[in-house]
Amino acid sequence: MAIKQISVFVENRMGTLVEITKTLAAADVDIRALSLADTTDFGILRLIVNDPERAIKAVKDAGFTANVTEVIGVLIEDKPGGFSRAIESITNAGISVEYAYAFITPNIGDAYVIVRVEDNEKAEAALKKAGVKVVEQSEIISI
Amino acid sequence: MFFNKEIECMSRKEIDSLQLERLKWTVDYCYKNVPFYTKRLDECGITAEKIKSLSDIQYIPPTTKDDLRDNYPFGLFAQPVKNIARIHASSGTTGKPTVVGYTKTDLENWAECVARIVVAAGATPDDIVQICFGYGMFTGALGLHYGLEKLGATVVPNSSGNSEKSLMFMRDFGTTGIVATPSYALYLAELAQELPFPMSDYKITLGLLGSEGCTPEMRNEIEKAWGLFATDNYGMSELMGPGVSGECRERNGLHFCEDFFIPEIVDSETLEVKDKGEVGELLVTTLCKEGIPLLRYRTRDITRLNYDSCKCGRTGVRMDKVIGRSDDMLKIRGVNVFPGQIESVIVADSRVGGNYQLVVRREGYADTLEVKVELVDATLLEKFSELERLQKELFHRIHTVLGIKCKVTICAPKTLTRFEGKAKRILDLRNEDN
Numbered sequence: 001m002a003i004k005q006i007s008v009f010v011e012n013r014m015g016t017l018v019e020i021t022k023t024l025a026a027a028d029v030d031i032r033a034l035s036l037a038d039t040t041d042f043g044i045l046r047l048i049v050n051d052p053e054r055a056i057k058a059v060k061d062a063g064f065t066a067n068v069t070e071v072i073g074v075l076i077e078d079k080p081g082g083f084s085r086a087i088e089s090i091t092n093a094g095i096s097v098e099y100a101y102a103f104i105t106p107n108i109g110d111a112y113v114i115v116r117v118e119d120n121e122k123a124e125a126a127l128k129k130a131g132v133k134v135v136e137q138s139e140i141i142s143i
Numbered sequence: 144m145f146f147n148k149e150i151e152c153m154s155r156k157e158i159d160s161l162q163l164e165r166l167k168w169t170v171d172y173c174y175k176n177v178p179f180y181t182k183r184l185d186e187c188g189i190t191a192e193k194i195k196s197l198s199d200i201q202y203i204p205p206t207t208k209d210d211l212r213d214n215y216p217f218g219l220f221a222q223p224v225k226n227i228a229r230i231h232a233s234s235g236t237t238g239k240p241t242v243v244g245y246t247k248t249d250l251e252n253w254a255e256c257v258a259r260i261v262v263a264a265g266a267t268p269d270d271i272v273q274i275c276f277g278y279g280m281f282t283g284a285l286g287l288h289y290g291l292e293k294l295g296a297t298v299v300p301n302s303s304g305n306s307e308k309s310l311m312f313m314r315d316f317g318t319t320g321i322v323a324t325p326s327y328a329l330y331l332a333e334l335a336q337e338l339p340f341p342m343s344d345y346k347i348t349l350g351l352l353g354s355e356g357c358t359p360e361m362r363n364e365i366e367k368a369w370g371l372f373a374t375d376n377y378g379m380s381e382l383m384g385p386g387v388s389g390e391c392r393e394r395n396g397l398h399f400c401e402d403f404f405i406p407e408i409v410d411s412e413t414l415e416v417k418d419k420g421e422v423g424e425l426l427v428t429t430l431c432k433e434g435i436p437l438l439r440y441r442t443r444d445i446t447r448l449n450y451d452s453c454k455c456g457r458t459g460v461r462m463d464k465v466i467g468r469s470d471d472m473l474k475i476r477g478v479n480v481f482p483g484q485i486e487s488v489i490v491a492d493s494r495v496g497g498n499y500q501l502v503v504r505r506e507g508y509a510d511t512l513e514v515k516v517e518l519v520d521a522t523l524l525e526k527f528s529e530l531e532r533l534q535k536e537l538f539h540r541i542h543t544v545l546g547i548k549c550k551v552t553i554c555a556p557k558t559l560t561r562f563e564g565k566a567k568r569i570l571d572l573r574n575e576d577n
Contacts, residue, residue, distance in 0.1 A: 007524035011555045037527060041534070042553050044524050063556055067521035098526060 002070035002120045003137050004052035009065040010036070010043035020045060020064060027058035032140055033114060035101035046101070048073075048114060050141050071116045072123055073135040078104060078111040086113060089130035095123050105143055112140075146262040146294065147255070150402050151457045155450070158401050158458065159197055165430035166200060166405060167191040173436050176221035179214055180438065200405065201416045205426055205439040208241060211381060216242040219435050227434055232280040233380050240280075243380050244434040250289065252431055253383050256400045257290020260389030263398060263457065264374035265349055268295030272320035273313060275327055276354065277303045282384030283354045287322045290386060296320070303327060310335050313345055320349035325357035325365060332368035347371050353378075353385055356465065358490050358497065375464060381440055382427050388462055393454050396461025403430050406460060407439070408448055411469035411479070422447045422484070424469045425462065443469045445481045473569065475503055475510045478547050482568055485514060488540045494520040494533050498559045505573040512549040514541060517556045 010016050017036075024031065030050040037044050049055045052068060059066045076082035083102065090097060098116040105112060112135065117123045124134050145151050153161070171191035173180035184190065189203055211219060220227065227244035245253065266272065272291050276284035278300065291298050299316060301309050303323075310331065312318065321328060328350060335342065350365060350373035357365075362373050376389035377397050387404055388397035399406050404427050408417045411424035425442045444465040453461060467483030474480070482501060489499050496517040504511050516537065523529040530553060537551045 007521075009518050009521075009524055009530075009553075009555055011553075011558060013554075013558070016555070039527070039531070042530065044527065044530070065518045065521050065524070065555055067524045069525055 002124075003048060003073045003114070003135070003140055005069045005071045005114065005116075006047045006049060006052060006055050006059070007067045007069055008045045008047070008059055010038070010045050012038070012040070012042050017045070019062070020059060023058050023062045023064070024049070024055055027054055029055040029058065032143055033101065033103040033112070035099070035114075037099070046114075048140060069116065070120055071114050072120055072127070073140055074113045074115060074127060075133040075135050076111050076113055078109050082111065083113055085130065086115075086127060086132045089126045089132060090115070090117060090123050093122060093126035095119055095126065144262050144265070144267065145456075146259040151259060151263075151398075151459060153402075153458055155458065161402055162405050162430065163194070163197050165402070166197065166428065167194050169428065169430055169432075169436050170194060170203070170438065172221060172433075173438060177219055177436070179210065179219055197405070198416075200407065200428065200439065203428075203438050205409075205414060205441045206437050207441050208381070208443075211241040212239045215239050217244065219437075220244050221436055222246055222434055229285075231282045231285075231380050231384065241381055243282075246433040249383075249432055249434050252403060253286060253386060254289040254293040256383065256386035256403055257286055258293040259400060260376050260386055260398075261287070261290055261294060261296075261351060263389055263391040263455065264351055264376070265372060265392055266291065266294060266296055266320060266351070270320045270349060271297040271299065271316055271318045272322060272349070272351075273299040273301045273309065273316075273318045275301050275303055275309060275321060275323040275331070282378070282380040284322075286378065286384035286386055287351065291322075306331055306334050307338070310338065310340075310345075313347065314340060317346050319346050320351065321347050321369075321371070322351045322353075324355045325352045325361050326355065328352060328365045328373075329361065329368070332365065336368070342368075342370070345369065350374070351376065360490060360497065377462065377465070379442060381435075381437060382429060382442075383432070387427065388459075391453065391455040391457060395453065396449050396463055398453070398455075398457045398459035398461050401459045403432075404428065405430060406448060406462065408446070411443075411445070411472060412474075419450060420447065422466070422481075423479075425465075441469075445469055445472070445483065471569075473501070473503060473571065475512050476547055478545065480512070480545055480547070484544045485541055488537065488544055489514075489516055492533075492537065492540075494518070494523060495537070495553075496556060496559075498556075500559050500568055500570060502570045503573055510573060512547065513552055514549050515552045515554050515559060517559050518553050519556060 033048040035046045074086045095117050100115045102113045174184050228247045229245045232240040232242045278284040347369050348371050350371040353376045374390040378385040378387040388399045390397050407426045408423040417423040425444045425446050426439045429436050445467045446465050447463045449461045467481035496519045498517050500515040502513040534551045
């Protein structure tokens with residue numbers, strides 16, 4: 001059910017992001033969503049792409065440290081309180097959120113949130129119980 | 144198993160008194176037979192009679208490799224060449240070779256030292272040992288050769304080169320032990336895996352590695368590839384050759400043959416003797432050498448001596464694996480830093496690769512050290528805190544080892560390979576901005 005997310009280590013050096021994104025472009029990988037978190041020393045680039053297998057191979061072949069993680073994709077209403085409802089159901093189930101990032105879609109009124117939690121299955125169950133739509137990998141790819 | 148249990152398990156008191164007696168003999172012998180030492184000892188006013196305790200050794204000036212070169216070839220020999228049974232020489236890559244000579248007694252003592260060390264490593268008279276060091280002027284091959292013969296093992300003087308034939312002998316003779324440099328042992332394993340013979344055709348269970356450094360990873364790889372147990376041994380031609388010290392099966396330091404050598408640890412700049420357990424340059428005095436006795440020879444190797452008792456029962460003091468050369472020493476904020484100390488922390492951590500770079504800068508009036516490491520464990524990308532923890536843990540471990548604080552920078556794998564090779568491991572930018 002979960003969505004495959006690519007995490008790439010980003011050295012704190014000018015041009016690193018260019019190198020990574022160029023590598024993905026050369027492999028014809030389409031980026032659906034991304035999040036870049038950083039400290040003063042380094043960053044982690046997290047990506048949702050149309051072809052995770054091809055993306056991970058490309059960045060690894062280019063010598064980057066990268067990893068695939070399973071995260072949850074949630075479809076929410078693009079209006080006040082939409083995200084809150086989703087997060088609340090996960091929190092009420094006793095699951096803490098490591099990080100999350102959102103992106104909107106061409107469908108007016110919809111937004112996606114990528115959520116990283118310790119226990120995907122438990123979180124998905126909690127979301128579904130609260131009537132929140134959990135999206136599949138195929139759905140993300142076809143955006 | 145011991146080769147000479149009585150000597151190898153002597154009490155510290157017995158070792159001290161034997162060393163004192165032999166030190167006095169050596170000082171007197173040097174004074175009487177080597178003009179270089181007659182002059183040196185006269186200059187500092189040391190005589191055998193003045194030596195009352197082992198700690199008096201600190202008043203003798205150290206001998207250096209330059210002293211050997213300046214007296215090339217036989218100037219430091221204590222015996223006329225007529226009494227010299229064999230001559231060996233170093234490769235001389237950094238200048239004139241250093242030449243050493245052995246009397247018959249020296250050769251016997253050398254074999255005794257090596258025999259003890261190979262038994263400590265697990266060799267028995269039943270072993271068939273193939274020596275894959277190059278023979279010639281180098282002390283490694285012949286040193287191990289005579290020591291193993293003295294033990295009663297079967298020696299195959301294979302030498303290095305013609306690797307396929309070496310492997311054929313290993314299979315056909317049922318060779319049980321191998322003497323090689325770590326890199327050659329690894330190369331042979333790789334070659335063996337390519338040949339159309341199963342690895343079960345090889346019966347090697349003992350690896351006596353030496354003559355170059357070996358990281359724990361490399362040792363693991365060699366052990367896994369051959370299914371052997373590897374130990375490290377230490378020596379240098381100036382002192383004798385292999386057999387000066389060696390690991391027992393505990394592999395927690397290399398036991399010295401203390402009836403033949405006195406090891407000391409000094410500060411490589413001030414040459415002052417360091418406290419027990421401290422890291423510094425290893426100085427070694429030979430105690431029974433007739434051909435070329437040396438007083439407080441500066442090995443330039445940085446290590447530590449451990450006088451704690453060893454589970455194996457041997458009482459000979461243990462030296463840590465050499466962590467660097469005093470020539471590579473960096474002085475940062477007044478503290479002596481050896482790249483090897485930092486390397487030992489880095490190679491022990493599987494989250495980072497073996498490649499690293501040290502950058503020393505001067506900010507204001509203070510020196511700063513940056514340690515760059517390469518991230519290899521991609522699972523750390525799951526959580527930011529994991530990367531931060533790695534950074535903190537490396538910082539603390541390096542702080543513990545060096546006593547100074549450094550900045551740990553995590554880099555992507557490819558970035559440091561540009562600095563491959565030893566020299567580029569250190570980037571000292573302190574004088575660039577001046």
